[in-house]
Amino acid sequence: MDPLHIEPTEFTPKVHFDPENSIFEISGFSRPENVIGFYRPILKWLEEYNDQVLSLNTEYKKMLLTLNLKMTYFNSASSKFLLDILLEFMKFMSKGNEVEVNWYYEEGDDEIFESGEEISDMLGYSFNFISYVP
Secondary structure: OOOEEEOOOOOOOEEEEEOOOOEEEEEEEEOOOOHHHHHHHHHHHHHHHHHHOHHHOOOOOOOEEEEEEEEEEEOHHHHHHHHHHHHHHHHHHHOOOEEEEEEEEEOOOHHHHHHHHHHHHHHOOOOEEEEEOO
């Protein structure tokens, strides 16, 4: 399956999904004018990934999937779609794959950190919280 790569803009995050290495990253600002138009293709890609790649897994061949979320800002409309993306990864986990979610936040950015904690609590799934200095 081909990777998904979307360059960032002033209003949208960088998206780089690398199925060959099982590393998925979303980073930057997310406040698109058309949030559905931006995130729907990403969710569609994840559904196809599930159908084309993960459905081929056997009991003996499971994958470790790493999702890196490095958001510096996201609006409330974007948070709903970030949750939808995370729910897709939870589906992958329900098929026996291991999912590692790394939630990056700038040192001192309590808002992004707390947003990650809230989402983690909603999902009932522990994230790795990683602080960094920009």
